[in-house]
Amino acid sequence: GAGVSQSPRYKVAKRGQDVALRCDPISGHVSLFWYQQALGQGPEFLTYFQNEAQLDKSGLPSDRFFAERPEGSVSTLKIQRTQQEDSAVYLCASSLEALSNEQFFGPGTRLTVL
Amino acid sequence: GENVEQHPSTLSVQEGDSAVIKCTYSDSASNYFPWYKQELGKGPQLIIDIRSNVGEKKDQRIAVTLNKTAKHFSLHITETQPEDSAVYFCAASKGRDKIIFGKGTRLHILP
Numbered sequence: 629g630a631g632v633s634q635s636p637r638y639k640v641a642k643r644g645q646d647v648a649l650r651c652d653p654i655s656g657h658v659s660l661f662w663y664q665q666a667l668g669q670g671p672e673f674l675t676y677f678q679n680e681a682q683l684d685k686s687g688l689p690s691d692r693f694f695a696e697r698p699e700g701s702v703s704t705l706k707i708q709r710t711q712q713e714d715s716a717v718y719l720c721a722s723s724l725e726a727l728s729n730e731q732f733f734g735p736g737t738r739l740t741v742l
Numbered sequence: 743g744e745n746v747e748q749h750p751s752t753l754s755v756q757e758g759d760s761a762v763i764k765c766t767y768s769d770s771a772s773n774y775f776p777w778y779k780q781e782l783g784k785g786p787q788l789i790i791d792i793r794s795n796v797g798e799k800k801d802q803r804i805a806v807t808l809n810k811t812a813k814h815f816s817l818h819i820t821e822t823q824p825e826d827s828a829v830y831f832c833a834a835s836k837g838r839d840k841i842i843f844g845k846g847t848r849l850h851i852l853p
Contacts, residue, residue, distance in 0.1 A: 632785070659838070661840065661841075668845075668846075669845055669846070670746075670748075670831050670833075670843030670844055670845050670846050671786065671841075671843050672843070673841065673842070676840060684840065687840070719785055719786070721785075729774040729776070729791070729793075729835060729837065729838070730776070730788060730791065731776075731788070731841060732788070733778075733785035733786045733787070734785050735783070735784055736784075736785050
């Protein structure tokens with residue numbers, strides 16, 4: 629069956645450019661999470677949506693990072709004025725219910741900022 | 743906030759032998775402990791999880807143990823096979839909250 633999909637899979641940006649990363653969660657999944665994974669590290673939480681409501685954005689590293697999920701399904705993570713330290717894999721995960729712990733991850737978008 | 747420590751960072755075992763990865767957590771309110779396997783170029787895949795009301799869980803060659811008092815939990819893989827080679831992450835969560843990951847263990851299965 630269809631899992632979580634993310635696009636693009638790879639993105640190269642020049643420093644200062646804006647980027648938008650897309651996540652398509654599993655159909656019907658209520659919760660959606662974004663994580664950032666630096667090379668050789670574990671994923672780190674960025675933000676969490678329950679349907680269209682952004683309930684936790686405590687992990688966003690700066691105000692250059694913005695996420696939205698306007699219709700409670702597809703989500704976009706936007707990074708403005710990219711910096712080299714933004715280079716990482718950005719992972720999206722979804723879970724079926726608000727009370728569910730199990731998160732299903734997408735393949736990630738590898739962002740490289742030159 | 744929660745902090746998850748994972749050891750070792752790299753582990754090499756002979757095919758057929760067992761592998762053990764250990765983790766500790768800091769927040770006694772954490773009650774859900776998943777383990778993820780990540781292969782190159784892919785997202786983490788849940789392989790097994792355990793909740794705080796259970797001390798041990800087994801699924802074929804994989805088992806997890808949890809010691810709530812000591813805030814320790816471990817992953818045991820028996821009869822290792824080449825396809826077990828990957829990076830494994832332990833994690834902790836408080837119910838519906840975000841998942842806090844360890845730094846990962848790179849497991850090599852030697853022929």
